[in-house]
Amino acid sequence: MNTAHAKRSLVGLGLVLGYGACAPSNGPESARAPEQKAAPPVEAELRATPPATPAGPSSSSAPSSSTPAAPSSQAQAGQPLGAPFLQPSSTEPPGPLVCVQPTDPELDKESSWSRELGQMIDRQLHRLRNCSLDLPPGDEGQITLRLVYDKAGAPVSQHVVTSTSNACAASECLKQGLSKVEAPTLVIEQAALDLTLRLERGSVPTRVSDRVDPLTPDEPTVSAGGCVDDDVARLSQAKVREVVSTSYDQLQACYGQALMRDHKAAGKVTFEFVIGRKGSVSEAWVSDATLRDCAAIHCMLDKFRGLSFPEPVGRSVRVIYPISYVLEQTPLTLR
16 A cells, blocks of 8 residues: 555635534533534545455555454455455445434534524624724724633633734724623533624624634734634644544555455545544544445544544534545556
8 A cells, every 4th residue: 555645625615614603512412502513624635556466364455454444244244354356336235325424404503592692792792883993994804703601601701713904903892892791501511602793993893694614724814913812723724634634544544445345446435523622522423425335434433533633612613524535546567
């Protein structure tokens, strides 16, 4: 197997996460907040060369994973996972893959908690027109704030997630004014609302309904002094890519297992995982896959579950991470 080669690019910025995201707990489903909206997807590509010959159980043509893969349908049928070359239909039966769990659409809907809190915030925004007096006449700024609340609905903290440079001067005034807004009670210990505001000199700040990224962008547009909170900036889009990239060799080894069973195995696997409030991965699943090998996918999921990130501020973060597993053919040599 060749050394892992990865090509990563950020796609779909602002197309997945919407206003009103709040944090799920790390506990059972019944204790979750009603929504768990995702950060914009990050795509990666891993390439591998198939084994030169059909591989048996003792073959070393592809690296093996350090974590045992879950049994595939062929293993359940009594056929060893290291059996010689199999057609895709022999690895997984036609139809939906049992290892794929489509994401519950309810996770992306605005909850009644955030909707009610938004109405309370709207009433408070009418009192905050003076926060934008430092903007030049005719200028317009934008800022995203994270408002953190405890179980009783009391404000815990306020943070700048991203901001245009001209909106930084208004950040402290806005945080102070919004700290007076109490939220409805929660079924979990803590939750957060990411709120984007459009600012114009002397005008009432207005909520922007565009989808909000809970991760700070790679190059946040802030003033030279900076107003994005350092604690928030630790978990950025770039940091997520960096942490996941440390497992690329292991993920490629899982792909190698699929190639041992089918020399033409290739496709995209869309992983979704939740970075819990302590930075560990509290949940991980595959929401879509065209790579038809559940044993390899289970192996890959184990790698995601072992990742550790900087702690998110005030909320958990759901990340969508599609990876394309590409077959890299060995060039023919003419003699």
